[in-house]
Amino acid sequence: MTTRGAEMLREELQRLKSEDRPRIIQAIADAREHGDLKENAEYHAAREQQGFCEGRIQEIEAKLSNAQVIDVTKVPNQGKVIFGATVTIYNTSTDKEVTYRIVGDDEADIKQNLISVNSPIARALIGKQVDDAVMVTTPSGDVEYEVVDVKYL
Structure with a gap:
């Protein structure tokens, strides 16, 4: 967490x-x-x-x-999406950007843009870098995102 x-x-x-x-x-x-x-x-x-x-x-x-508590601010930012990172992604089909923070299951709150590390979007994003394309399988079909920004806040 x-x-x-x-x-x-x-x-x-x-x-x-x-x-x-x-x-x-x-x-x-x-x-x-x-x-x-x-x-x-x-x-x-x-x-x-x-x-x-x-x-x-x-x-x-x-x-x-x-719990294993991770302070992402003490990790050098190498542009990779990791647990605790704040990620801005671009939905290529709707032309919308959204920013999520990847957190533990107990902290997840989609209303505050906090997504669980075990969610489909977070699992697809982990390990990716800026400008990488990510395909996320959703109930309504596959959605393609592009990683726009990665911050360790």
Whole structure:
């Protein structure tokens, strides 16, 4: 994962531990005061929230402990598309340019032009250089792109 992705996970982990966990514990305590736990919907909802929160904490901790964090800014830019690179490509059939950043699966967000390294476009782009033509197989057919720019931001 990229350094930005690792930082976002650390921030989420901190929020879960310092804000969400205490709020859920308080909600459980408040629900217990209402009496019978068998038919107490607030108690059961709070316990379910607690389960989701604890599960997410474990998931993030596991990802961070196993992650290989790559800071692309410390890699010399030789013009090749690599993990973490920001790539501008030109669609030869629609005459449109688009810029993507190749990131890990957890960081991918197409609305922010962050594509997973495992996506078809990223897999086709890895290892290419400026002015290389790339053929990407999509559900609607093959699309040809040309690599316009590669930056290590």
